[in-house]
Amino acid sequence: VDADGHYTYTNRRLSSVFPSRPSDILEMHISDALGPQAYGKIEPHLMAAYQGESPVFEFTEAHDSRRIRVAFTPDKSGGVYILSMDVTEETQARVALQQARRREMAAQMTSGLAHDFSNLLTIILGMQSKLDKMELPPQGREMVRGTLSAARRGGRLLNRIAEMTSQRTLRPQATNMHALLSELKILATPSLPQGLGLSVLDNTPDVLLLLDAGKLQDALLNLILNARDACGVNGQITVSAHVMGQVWLEISVSDTGPGFSADALANALNPFFTTKGSEGSGLGLPMVYDMAKSAGGDMRVGNTVSGASVTLRLPYRLAPDAKGGLALLVEDSEELRATFRDMLIDLGYSVVEATSVDEAAALAVDIPDIALVLSDVRLEGEATGIDLAQRLKGSGLPMILMTSLPPSDPQFRMALKAGPVLQKTFDAQQLSALINPETPA
Template sequence: MSDQTTTQMMRAGLNLIGQALTIFDADLRLSVANRRYQEMFGLPDHIVEIGTDFADTIRYLASRGDYGEIADLEEFVVSRTEQARAFEPHYMERQRSNGQWISVEGSPLRTGGWVAVYTDITQIKQQESLLRSEGAKLEADLFNRSEELAETNRSLAATIATLEETKRDLTEAEARARMTSEMTPAHIAHVDRDQRYTYSNRKLSEVIGSQPRSIIGLTAREALGDEAYNQLKSKFESAFAGEPSVTEVDLQDATRRVRVALTPDVAPDGTNNGAYVLSMDITAEAQARAALTQTRKRELAAQLTSGLAHDFANLLTVILGLQSKLERIENLPDTAKDAIATTKAAALRGGELLDRLSDVSARRDLSISAVSIDTLFEDISNLAHAALPDTITFDTENQGIESAVMLDHGFVQDGLLNLVLNARDAIGEAGEIHLTARLRGTTWIEFIVTDTGSGFTNEALQSALDPFFTTKKDEGSGLGLTMAYDFAQMSGGRVRIKNRPEVGAEVTIQLPLRFGTQTTDPGMVLLVEDREDLRLQTREMLREMGHSVIEADNAEEALTLAQIPGVSHVLTDIMLGDGMNGFEMAQELLTAGHNMPVIMMTGLPVDDPIHQQASAQFPLLRKPFAGPQLAEKFHEVHA
């Protein structure tokens, strides 16, 4: 079959379809058009001839009004021609000027150009219009219903938005409350009527110690342990009966003190759903409270006894003076001499008692510094061995305390030495005394003195810490243990006494544990002391500490020597003879811009005005002192 025959057959077939069809080539010239194309658009013969330019077709249709009103025909033709050159697949529907509706579907060819199919959809559009008019009433009802539903939906949406915002606020508030609860340095919890925990902020182990971190579902006894629960059992029962309570309990052998508040969880209808629990570790607070209480007691005692002691001292002075006059009378009978000697001894004993009472009641601030336990024990051993007979052995034991501890060296040493001497008196001729230092948890350091004496009597166990109580009759002042107790209370600690299971007594001083750091870096010390013998002794102590020393015996010379480069410390006595005193010299150094530490030495009484002025501004070392006390004062300056 020839190509011409094939072409005629294809043309005949295209003319039979009910849609218009055109094909334009890559040069935008008509290649194929069926009869329906000419009929649909009413085109003249020269427009449907093969080879007709696309621009001529557009110009003809536009001039006839197929595209509506056009301001510039040629510009419109150029624009549509450029769009055709960048042809893309498309489908569109448009209404001609004669009211006819046609759909246009175009698709590009691989060889260039495109094929377009035009369909008359006028009847379809008329049917759609008819359906719209028939459904107008239904649409109106539906529209009204839709409006009502839309309004309801808008109201519901607003309600949902409000609920969502409230939910977010509640979630944020709950998160903040939980975070606050977790950050609070206390245990916050809730227990139900069965005493089972329903909520906990996981702080129980920090407050009580060594308890499980997760306690939800555990009973109070399981979570708290027997020691704590047995002390709180009645408080839980009271809370379930509707009675709130706040109580303090001692745990872990009194090394930890905890405050517990129980608040009933009562519903609006009166039903008790359990209790809220707030627990806080107040060990440090209890220590400070005990120290403050003891300080107030001391101040009150000082106020009550100061006037009495002064008058009593005057009376003793009169008695001693009269007894001295009686002693000078000649030919006194022996009985009178004995009475005079006894009276003098009693008066002197009264003077000693006044001194001890003054030590207890007089105000003395703690001088806290970093103290090595080994060094402390060495000092106490030296002092104790000088006061103990050879038949009594004395030893010390430091149970692993390697770091320096913040203590008042003088107070601790005096207190422990008093206990050692009490143990010596209780032992008698021969026996053993043992001094131990150990840690109790992370809050306490304990000093324990044990002996192989006869132990405490029942009366002593009740009253040994009371002032003036003694079992030594006329030989004891009854203030030895009281001084140790007073020091412990001032420090926020406590004293416990008991008899050992087999033989002897045991006294424990428990003090708050604070670790410190000792500084031993040597420097150049300017030593200012007007007494040559004291200057010599102090110079040797400083050199043993590793310092180099330059000396002055008056303030004027010291001010000159302070200009020497490298002076790291000034150690000066307050009283320096004639001229400027040590306190005034130190103030001159500060005024001149010197910033090296200044340490004062003095033997003045605490109530002396110069002593009070100096101690308020500079570290102060009381005379007499030994090497360790001097070293501790230097450590205190650097702490």
């Protein structure tokens, strides 16, 4: 843009970063091209660039909550060069990795303490069991039962801490959201009192998504039961699900209860905070939050005009086509290629093969009917499967990467940005679980 903020050059790609904005923006003022909301967020940085600074920053645009990174570089003529990038997928991967690191640190801190505490609880339970067999007065027997109950509750608390800090990663697989939400209502309804209604508003598209269905369903059940406790014997719980701009899957659980108090809103995601007194562990919402963050998403708690609301936002990732078709297999080991070829054929695919990124990219351009790309991370030549994912970005081709690298390896972490990663060795069932929702994980 020039010194007055009008575009003097454009590569006509603005709409690929801001889908709601035009790409033909030459001679347009930047405020008109971006719209008032986005311009309001970048204006202070643009003014700094006019003063000679080179700011690089990120913000979330309002249309469908994409994460945008912007770099401003001042020009000697008085204008500013602008580079905008959609880094939504990178941000989702970064959030997931940060959460994994937090869980790893929490596991290191708690494992030793949990082990010792578990041993103490075992001793207490053993001694109380012996006392229970003795002839005790009624008051003593009542104290034994109370001690046993408290010790067992401590054991359950330990188990929930172990679940939160364990190394169990999410296992995304092809998931039918219609079936998941329908089953959720069947599972939750028997635990609700007769005067408490449950509605499920399913506005998700007729596609298969890559999600850890078990973890997601557990999280939603947890939220429904929390809403039940808040509402009491009468009221309404509503679960609603929809997609935001092919970027996010958003699921909200709202109720007609009293809503979150100011204290609860401030501390709801802190482990062990509870408003249920001795009946609550304070780990329910933190476990749901952990699930969302581990997937690269987020969770928000708040109040509506009628009660409380908890909203999960998860990355919107399409699963490969379960109906078969043509698969592009990219693997430089002849022996492994034969193994993976057989797996794909058993799943109903025809297979074309490549050993390098250049060869695979050329096939993807020349063959229009490819329905799935299965690629190793390390391939023939210097380019990797991650580079192939970047080349194919925007093509709409579902891609699964596979690697023998450990999750701690930087390349493994980079691979997560491109989508699902299968760790070698895997079998046909694990591959199928990413493609076919009928296959158990």
